[in-house]
Amino acid sequence: MAVKEGVIPDVFRELTDNILKTGYAYRIPELRLKKRVEKGLPPLPETNLGDLCKLFDAIAGSKAKMGKK
């Protein structure tokens, strides 16, 4: 109910924003990505941000439609 009224703790807004912009819930600093490779770990795969934007848009569109009904 709180969420429907727009009462969302900042941390959740930030997590959602991060997912939309990076695919991950946290913005992983470039230095950490470099460091993992230096330590012999495989590079972190990049997600398909285009796909995520389309999914977010589709869900937002469906919610807007439901709101109009």
Added chain:
Amino acid sequence: MAGLNYLLFLGCVIPYRIVSYETSSRKVLERLGVELVEMPEFNCCGLPIDGVDHDMMLVLAARNLCLAEQQNLNILTLCPGCAGALRKVNRSLQEDKKLKERVNGFLKEIGMEFKGGKIAVRHLIQALVEDVGLEKIKDAVVKPLTGLKVAEHNGCHVLRPAKYIGFDDPDNPVMLKRLIEATGAECLDYLYETDCCGAPIIGVNDKIPLYLAGDKLRNIKAVNAQALITVCPFCHMMFDINQPRIERLLSEKFGIPVLHYPQLLGLAMGFTPKEMALEELRVDATKLLTTT
């Protein structure tokens, strides 16, 4: 046990802050004959935003499941939160035809379709117990940690909700204890073992989680455990990274090293502390090495 291979789902927090868990898991699993395939283009499991947008959570998880279906490989996660979210969605979409249709309606926008019934999702300790097997793990131990006394913390998502997880007994869990005993270490019982570490509410309240974790550390210290063993990156952050903060807040000294289970197993398998990334832990774990 031929050809155990999984698609590795790293999730967000492990590559961000808990690389020691990934490093130790990869080395231990490789030596146990488990092949990990990197998961291409994965995204967050969806769990962190379930409370604010359930549809988005479903779709984020379903997209990951579709990627696994495309590879025809079961998913292995190191984070129990990711495992729980992916398992729950995997099962819900198979059981609820209407929900599956709705989610597939969104996935169609990106040319994907969740089919269902093709792949399973395993958390690390479930894979170790049910797929690798305790006997094989015991056989791999070359430097038993005899004399080392530790405590375990399963965390909530490894066991709950039982309907979707279906692993171990959530009220009286024993599997992590068995895994610890396989290394030769002794696993001690302590008060309120299954209590939450507090991490899930740290985004909205920064004191209560520290008190909760502090209570657990106090109970662990009371039985003279030399270390705490975890299998969740969030629980690990609470007990290891936040331990100095908890000590300041409660004006109590704990000094309990917190190891990821694969670090403990790796030491027993003969890996060096450096190979198990022990130096990355906040609470000094080198004092344990004199015991082992």
